[in-house]
Amino acid sequence: MITNQWYIVCFTEELKKGKPIQKKIVGKEVVAFQTVNGKIYVLEDRCCHRNVHLSLGYIKGEYIKCGYHGWEFNGNGQCTYIPSLPPDEKIPKTACIKAYSVQVKYKAVWAWFGDEEKKDEVPLPPMHEMEQWPIVFNYHAIRANIKLVAESLFDAYHINHVHRNSIKTFMGNLHDEKLNFNLRVTDTSLEGNYDRANEGSLFEKIYFGFSKTVDTHFGYWFPHTSKLDLRFKKHFTMPARQMVIYEHFYEIDEEHVMMIQITTWHNIFRFNPWFAKWFMLKKSMRIVEEDIAFLESNKHWHEQANHRDLLIKSDEVTFEFTRLWNKNIQKYGNTAQENQTKAE
Ligand code: FES
Numbered sequence: 001m002i003t004n005q006w007y008i009v010c011f012t013e014e015l016k017k018g019k020p021i022q023k024k025i026v027g028k029e030v031v032a033f034q035t036v037n038g039k040i041y042v043l044e045d046r047c048c049h050r051n052v053h054l055s056l057g058y059i060k061g062e063y064i065k066c067g068y069h070g071w072e073f074n075g076n077g078q079c080t081y082i083p084s085l086p087p088d089e090k091i092p093k094t095a096c097i098k099a100y101s102v103q104v105k106y107k108a109v110w111a112w113f114g115d116e117e118k119k120d121e122v123p124l125p126p127m128h129e130m131e132q133w134p135i136v137f138n139y140h141a142i143r144a145n146i147k148l149v150a151e152s153l154f155d156a157y158h159i160n161h162v163h164r165n166s167i168k169t170f171m172g173n174l175h176d177e178k179l180n181f182n183l184r185v186t187d188t189s190l191e192g193n194y195d196r197a198n199e200g201s202l203f204e205k206i207y208f209g210f211s212k213t214v215d216t217h218f219g220y221w222f223p224h225t226s227k228l229d230l231r232f233k234k235h236f237t238m239p240a241r242q243m244v245i246y247e248h249f250y251e252i253d254e255e256h257v258m259m260i261q262i263t264t265w266h267n268i269f270r271f272n273p274w275f276a277k278w279f280m281l282k283k284s285m286r287i288v289e290e291d292i293a294f295l296e297s298n299k300h301w302h303e304q305a306n307h308r309d310l311l312i313k314s315d316e317v318t319f320e321f322t323r324l325w326n327k328n329i330q331k332y333g334n335t336a337q338e339n340q341t342k343a344e
């Protein structure tokens, strides 16, 4: 599992409900919470008294309180109060749990699960649209191959088939012409853009424009984030519109992958923000369900020996993606401690 990375634990709006949030990310069970003063922390999801989930507890002021016997922990994972402690005893020094480094960016809470000294070397992917525009998101824990999950959003050819009953017309089509993806590859990322033929319905064309093509951008940042970005030009009195979908994903455990789909948009249904959110969430749920059926079916084959993907020339983006993946997987894999345990 790729531990030396920042991962999204949850979104800040989820913490506003004042409840601890439980997650399992790259094999680690964690609890995220926000204190009354607004500080956000991510701790190991374990009370060191009897090893129960701390996420079953609740927040009290600046502390998270275990729901079993009421021990309290601060954001550094130190136990600060034990209700049943006899007056002549001190809280044991060992009464502490692991605290993870956290940063809040793009309306999300990111935590670091790897070697502490490496955390400043690894940047977050550029997801600036999420900071400024409205977002909707949904989580899907699936049995799938993480590489296929990573690719599924920017795979240019699948849209007309997998999504033929949902967004095929809106996203436009690809014809026989040689596609130029304008790939730009760095050590840890891949970006590109191309045109899809605008085959929207009349309603979609009135709203999104009659331009012949849909300007389509995409990206991937190792190991956990993909992007699909549709740009509709200005037309009549309508402003330019944009819809950006991100997928953020990680291994939950050896078997399961979490895929978080995030949709953000600009100038779409802007006079009715409530409707826009409802619409985007409904659409993105439908799209992601269509993808998941294929992603889960692929896992089945990958578990069988001797299976190999059969790639053809038009899978150019997949070739580059695979190169990028293989190159980085060693570098950002297990923590030093985990590697040592494996060796033993
Ligand atoms: S198990 Fe948490 S306080 Fe006892």
Ligand SMILES: [Fe+2]
Residues within 6 Å of the ligand: 152, 153, 158, 159, 162, 163, 287, 291
């Ligand atoms: Fe898809």
